[in-house]
Amino acid sequence: MKIGVVRETAHGERRVALVPDALGKLIAAGLEVLVETGAGLGALIPDSAFADAGGRVVSAEVLYAESDLVVRVQKPSPEEAARLRSGQAVMGLLQPLLDPGLMATLAAQGVTAISLDAIPRMLSRAQSMDALSSQANVGGYKAVLQAANAFGRYFPLLTTAAGTAKPANVLVLGIGVAGLQAIGTARRLGAVVRAYDVRPETREQAQSLGAQFVTLKTQIDATGSGGYARELTGEERASQQAELNEVIGAMDIVITTAQVPGRKPPVLVTREAVAKMRPGSVIVDMAASALGGNCEASRAGETIVTDNLVTVLAPENLPASMPIGSSAFYARNLSSLLLHLVKDGALNLDPSDDIANPVVITLAGEIRSESVRKLLTPPAAVAAGA
Numbered sequence: 367m368k369i370g371v372v373r374e375t376a377h378g379e380r381r382v383a384l385v386p387d388a389l390g391k392l393i394a395a396g397l398e399v400l401v402e403t404g405a406g407l408g409a410l411i412p413d414s415a416f417a418d419a420g421g422r423v424v425s426a427e428v429l430y431a432e433s434d435l436v437v438r439v440q441k442p443s444p445e446e447a448a449r450l451r452s453g454q455a456v457m458g459l460l461q462p463l464l465d466p467g468l469m470a471t472l473a474a475q476g477v478t479a480i481s482l483d484a485i486p487r488m489l490s491r492a493q494s495m496d497a498l499s500s501q502a503n504v505g506g507y508k509a510v511l512q513a514a515n516a517f518g519r520y521f522p523l524l525t526t527a528a529g530t531a532k533p534a535n536v537l538v539l540g541i542g543v544a545g546l547q548a549i550g551t552a553r554r555l556g557a558v559v560r561a562y563d564v565r566p567e568t569r570e571q572a573q574s575l576g577a578q579f580v581t582l583k584t585q586i587d588a589t590g591s592g593g594y595a596r597e598l599t600g601e602e603r604a605s606q607q608a609e610l611n612e613v614i615g616a617m618d619i620v621i622t623t624a625q626v627p628g629r630k631p632p633v634l635v636t637r638e639a640v641a642k643m644r645p646g647s648v649i650v651d652m653a654a655s656a657l658g659g660n661c662e663a664s665r666a667g668e669t670i671v672t673d674n675l676v677t678v679l680a681p682e683n684l685p686a687s688m689p690i691g692s693s694a695f696y697a698r699n700l701s702s703l704l705l706h707l708v709k710d711g712a713l714n715l716d717p718s719d720d721i722a723n724p725v726v727i728t729l730a731g732e733i734r735s736e737s738v739r740k741l742l743t744p745p746a747a748v749a750a751g752a
């Protein structure tokens with residue numbers, strides 16, 4: 367079986383799906399690895415490193431013609447999707463719930479789509495394959511570094527002959543994988559860290575990393591399914607917001623990481639809250655995308671300074687800003703999944719397997735993911751019970 371590692375083409379993407387260190391185990395399992403010329407350059411990995419590790423460096427034409435499985439980080443562009451042929455498979459962070467139309471296209475072309483963002487998060491057997499976690503980890507770390515970079519003061523308490531610098535007050539909203547890494551990183555830089563989440567179990571996790579958990583008078587338990595948070599009701603949101611606004615106003619740095627799967631991220635930092643912050647404060651909205659973000663003032667992909675001189679960063683792809691580390695983690699996740707799915711030198715997509723079942727989105731011309739099928743069903747058909 368031939369695995370093809372493509373050169374990513376999405377704007378600003380510098381990661382690569384496999385790194386040379388990951389090739390050994392795949393080759394030992396009987397797989398042949400083809401690498402598109404320049405695939406690793408964004409992550410500062412020369413073609414020669416892939417060749418030394420046993421890969422065959424080829425043109426895009428050869429890669430698409432020969433590969434049984436094309437591996438990538440981001441979903442293919444429409445042009446790249448058109449190059450895939452029937453019987454071929456593609457694996458990556460395909461975002462099937464955000465782009466169900468692409469899944470329909472791949473199914474119609476007879477392409478098997480395997481998505482790493484569908485790995486079950488709470489299954490310990492699948493931890494080594496959890497690319498959402500490994501990339502969120504990088505994101506949480508880089509969010510703090512970007513905040514520190516944009517902040518005009520020190521993070522730690524510093525006593526010098528020229529005076530004393532007070533430590534920065536950092537608030538992390540959303541204590542998932544990215545939030546926990548942000549707490550740890552901000553603490554290591556010497557900040558005083560507070561954190562808040564709607565899942566009560568996160569209190570202890572935040573405290574174990576040295577953050578103070580923000581307890582609101584309005585107690586909300588929004589634990590949802592699969593370890594994720596559910597969407598808050600309008601009433602819960604309003605009561606949470608009023609109290610959060612007061613906390614936010616006293617902070618130097620606010621890092622927001624809150625997502626609700628498949629939906630627009632919740633607004634946690636309103637314009638009113640931003641207006642309460644002191645000049646020189648910094649917000650990093652990690653949830654910002656075309657769908658919106660956690661901060662009403664953020665603009666995806668941009669850094670803005672508000673009228674009251676608060677800097678609002680909304681980086682869209684933080685893992686790509688640390689491509690060597692994030693590619694190494696991603697490659698580990700992808701090769702673990704691949705080795706799990708390969709049997710006797712071919713993909714074995716057994717629907718009774720609790721990892722293979724959720725990650726296979728399209729197979730043999732059909733959309734296997736029920737969530738994607740629902741998104742593609744017109745509302746009228748849903749109402750009629752179709």
Ligand SMILES: NC(=O)c1ccc[n+]([C@@H]2O[C@H](COP(=O)([O-])OP(=O)(O)OC[C@H]3O[C@@H](n4cnc5c(N)ncnc54)[C@H](O)[C@@H]3O)[C@@H](O)[C@H]2O)c1
Binds near residue numbers: 498623625
């Ligand atoms: N192996 C494992 O057991 C494992 C590994 C990784 C993640 N997980 C779990 O998977 C789940 C998802 O993690 P993630 O990092 O992808 O989360 P995520 O990116 O979906 O969300 C980040 C955080 O935002 C919080 N949030 C959502 N709405 C909010 C709101 N209105 N106000 C405040 N906070 C809000 C969520 O509760 C979550 O903690 C978590 O339960 C995590 O512990 C488990």
